Amino acid sequence: MKLKPLADRVVIKMVEAEEKTKSGIILTGSAKEKPEVAQVIEVGPGGMVDGKEVVMTVKPGDKVITSKYSGTEVKIDGEAYTIVRQSDILAIVE
Amino acid sequence: MKLKPLADRVVIKMVEAEEKTKSGIILTGSAKEKPEVAQVIEVGPGGMVDGKEVVMTVKPGDKVITSKYSGTEVKIDGEAYTIVRQSDILAIVE
Amino acid sequence: MKLKPLADRVVIKMVEAEEKTKSGIILTGSAKEKPEVAQVIEVGPGGMVDGKEVVMTVKPGDKVITSKYSGTEVKIDGEAYTIVRQSDILAIVE
Amino acid sequence: MKLKPLADRVVIKMVEAEEKTKSGIILTGSAKEKPEVAQVIEVGPGGMVDGKEVVMTVKPGDKVITSKYSGTEVKIDGEAYTIVRQSDILAIVE
Amino acid sequence: MKLKPLADRVVIKMVEAEEKTKSGIILTGSAKEKPEVAQVIEVGPGGMVDGKEVVMTVKPGDKVITSKYSGTEVKIDGEAYTIVRQSDILAIVE
Amino acid sequence: MKLKPLADRVVIKMVEAEEKTKSGIILTGSAKEKPEVAQVIEVGPGGMVDGKEVVMTVKPGDKVITSKYSGTEVKIDGEAYTIVRQSDILAIVE
Amino acid sequence: MKLKPLADRVVIKMVEAEEKTKSGIILTGSAKEKPEVAQVIEVGPGGMVDGKEVVMTVKPGDKVITSKYSGTEVKIDGEAYTIVRQSDILAIVE
Numbered sequence: 001m002k003l004k005p006l007a008d009r010v011v012i013k014m015v016e017a018e019e020k021t022k023s024g025i026i027l028t029g030s031a032k033e034k035p036e037v038a039q040v041i042e043v044g045p046g047g048m049v050d051g052k053e054v055v056m057t058v059k060p061g062d063k064v065i066t067s068k069y070s071g072t073e074v075k076i077d078g079e080a081y082t083i084v085r086q087s088d089i090l091a092i093v094e
Numbered sequence: 095m096k097l098k099p100l101a102d103r104v105v106i107k108m109v110e111a112e113e114k115t116k117s118g119i120i121l122t123g124s125a126k127e128k129p130e131v132a133q134v135i136e137v138g139p140g141g142m143v144d145g146k147e148v149v150m151t152v153k154p155g156d157k158v159i160t161s162k163y164s165g166t167e168v169k170i171d172g173e174a175y176t177i178v179r180q181s182d183i184l185a186i187v188e
Numbered sequence: 189m190k191l192k193p194l195a196d197r198v199v200i201k202m203v204e205a206e207e208k209t210k211s212g213i214i215l216t217g218s219a220k221e222k223p224e225v226a227q228v229i230e231v232g233p234g235g236m237v238d239g240k241e242v243v244m245t246v247k248p249g250d251k252v253i254t255s256k257y258s259g260t261e262v263k264i265d266g267e268a269y270t271i272v273r274q275s276d277i278l279a280i281v282e
Numbered sequence: 283m284k285l286k287p288l289a290d291r292v293v294i295k296m297v298e299a300e301e302k303t304k305s306g307i308i309l310t311g312s313a314k315e316k317p318e319v320a321q322v323i324e325v326g327p328g329g330m331v332d333g334k335e336v337v338m339t340v341k342p343g344d345k346v347i348t349s350k351y352s353g354t355e356v357k358i359d360g361e362a363y364t365i366v367r368q369s370d371i372l373a374i375v376e
Numbered sequence: 377m378k379l380k381p382l383a384d385r386v387v388i389k390m391v392e393a394e395e396k397t398k399s400g401i402i403l404t405g406s407a408k409e410k411p412e413v414a415q416v417i418e419v420g421p422g423g424m425v426d427g428k429e430v431v432m433t434v435k436p437g438d439k440v441i442t443s444k445y446s447g448t449e450v451k452i453d454g455e456a457y458t459i460v461r462q463s464d465i466l467a468i469v470e
Numbered sequence: 471m472k473l474k475p476l477a478d479r480v481v482i483k484m485v486e487a488e489e490k491t492k493s494g495i496i497l498t499g500s501a502k503e504k505p506e507v508a509q510v511i512e513v514g515p516g517g518m519v520d521g522k523e524v525v526m527t528v529k530p531g532d533k534v535i536t537s538k539y540s541g542t543e544v545k546i547d548g549e550a551y552t553i554v555r556q557s558d559i560l561a562i563v564e
Numbered sequence: 565m566k567l568k569p570l571a572d573r574v575v576i577k578m579v580e581a582e583e584k585t586k587s588g589i590i591l592t593g594s595a596k597e598k599p600e601v602a603q604v605i606e607v608g609p610g611g612m613v614d615g616k617e618v619v620m621t622v623k624p625g626d627k628v629i630t631s632k633y634s635g636t637e638v639k640i641d642g643e644a645y646t647i648v649r650q651s652d653i654l655a656i657v658e
Binding site for chain 4: 412427428429431433434441443444462463465466467468469470
């Protein structure tokens with residue numbers, strides 16, 4: 001299954017951070033401070049949304065930071081995604 | 095009876111998930127994680143809604159994901175439906 | 189007395205459902221699941237409402253479903269009616 | 283004293299219902315179900331209200347039904363009036 | 377000191393009602409039902425307010441009725457005034 | 471340090487009232503009724519604010535009255551200022 | 565990692581105030597009154613935001629004062645930043 005977001009919606013997935021310590025041990029997720037970064041998976045077409053023209057400026061693969069608590073969580077094929085409006089995306093992390 | 099939604103309203107029906115396990119047993123609804131997918135049954139005509147032009151982009155048969163708690167539940171001929179605005183539909187599942 | 193709704197208002201009346209069981213007994217209202225259908229009695233003229241052009245698309249006699257709890261109940265000559273905005277009407281039942 | 287409502291305001295007065303029973307006894311107000319009808323006393327000039335053009339469609343003498351709890355009650359020369367916006371008037375009773 | 381209201385603001389002063397009883401005794405303020413009438417003292421220039429053109433229709437000396445609880449009370453040189461928006465003025469009393 | 475307000479913001483400072491009694495004693499601030507007047511220190515450039523053109527009509531040195539509780543208090547070099555929107559200024563005191 | 569804010573977003577960082585006392589002792593942060601000043605780190609492109617044209621008027625390096633409690637705090641590479649809308653910035657400190 002694949003999610004095709006409508007209008008100004010964007011499908012994102014929280015990034016499971018993975019980091020090698022100097023000693024070579026790999027730390028994932030809960031073992032360290034929760035990362036606040038998500039990856040863009042799918043981007044809606046934009047266009048007229050609530051009577052206002054919206055141009056989509058994020059693209060699949062972008063790492064982004066969103067407003068806390070924004071969006072709707074969904075589970076597709078056992079994977080958890082979040083669907084947000086593009087206006088809930090605060091910044092791209094480069 | 096048939097529901098003809100007005101304006102930007104869409105009639106959807108929660109999908110009763112059915113899945114065969116490897117052993118051949120069929121699991122429905124409550125026996126597993128509740129699916130969050132609904133099927134579009136009827137689509138309103140769109141047009142001017144609250145002073146803004148709305149173009150309908152979903153069509154009957156589409157599998158969709160909606161905002162949680164959005165819409166009004168109705169029972170017609172013993173069948174439960176939900177009537178939502180198209181803007182409450184987050185994504186189409188393909 | 190007769191109600192002439194203003195602007196985008198619509199006067200509706202909850203339908204007292206009546207249904208023959210196979211054995212011929214007639215069931216009304218409280219004896220079965222409450223129907224959620226109302227009948228349109230009078231329709232306002234539409235026009236500019238709160239700065240937006242509203243075209244009326246329902247007509248007297250239509251069976252409709254409205255948002256729960258919307259509208260104002262009034263009693264005229266002992267009959268109970270509800271006055272709603274057309275935008276509170278979700279769908280026409282055919 | 284006389285009230286001249288501004289903009290889209292309308293001065294109304296609750297109608298003290300009076301009704302003869304078959305035996306000739308006159309019942310007023312509290313002796314029976316409270317009527318929900320008011321009479322239009324004065325009508326504002328309409329025009330631009332909150333940036334939107336409002337045309338007044340009610341006139342003095344009209345019997346009207348308003349949203350419950352809308353408006354401000356005032357007492358002028360011992361008489362109680364209510365001042366509402368025209369958009370709080372749901373229907374004219376004929 | 378003198379108050380010059382900005383935009384669509386209006387400075388009003390509650391009228392201290394004074395009334396002669398038939399026996400010639402003068403009743404003021406708290407001795408009888410609180411009057412709900414205020415006098416317009418100063419009127420702002422109107423113009424663009426929150427993106428909308430506002431034309432001032434009240435003038436100093438007008439006796440007016442305002443929405444209850446609207447406005448800000450200020451004390452200038454020991455005198456209490458209330459500053460309201462013109463849209464909080466419901467009617468002129470003539 | 472100096473504050474340069476953005477958009478329709480205005481930096482004001484509560485006026486520490488000073489008043490000579492007839493006997494020549496000087497009363498300041500807390501010794502008498504709290505004045506509700508502030509002095510304009512800096513004025514933003516105005517222009518498009520939230521999609522609406524705002525023209526600034528107050529200027530540094532004006533004595534003004536603001537809505538109670540509006541604005542953000544800041545302390546710069548030990549001095550307390552309040553930053554408000556021009557629309558929170560109700561009147562100029564002359 | 566670097567944050568590229570979207571639309572009218574601005575990335576700011578609270579300024580860790582540092583101040584030499586006359587005796588030459590350096591006081592930082594918690595040792596004195598909390599400064600309310602932040603430094604602009606990155607500025608979004610502006611443009612159409614919620615249907616309104618926004619021109620960015622702050623630039624990286626500006627010292628600014630923001631509405632209390634506005635914005636979202638994020639931690640990137642162990643450093644804490646706040647992402648605000650430009651409209652949450654009240655004034656530039658010079």
